[in-house]
Amino acid sequence: MEQIYSEINKKCIHCSSGQVCIVQIRKNTSTSREIYLCKSCNRRFTPDNGFNRFRHPPIVIKTALRLNNKGLSLSQIAYQLNSSFRVKVSRKTILDWKKRFLTKESEKII
């Protein structure tokens, strides 16, 4: 486990201390996950903005869902994302986003 201390504007969700550092956990050589470690209470947390588990930036996901709401097909959405953001997103990934975000909560996110 590597610990990377840096100035971040986060407060501990447990004790509200501002003494928080980023800890990076490497699961294997290709993936790693960032979590926050509070130096005051020594507890860890991951601030959840709803997009933490996704590889793509929120703007890409939001755009995909907007296009979906306009009635575009999965391949049309993938094409649009590629031309707007230069990201390659599979139709399966877009389908996963739809399942994950197109719920009652989706109005708030989009």
Ligand SMILES: [Zn+2]
């Ligand atoms: Zn704390």
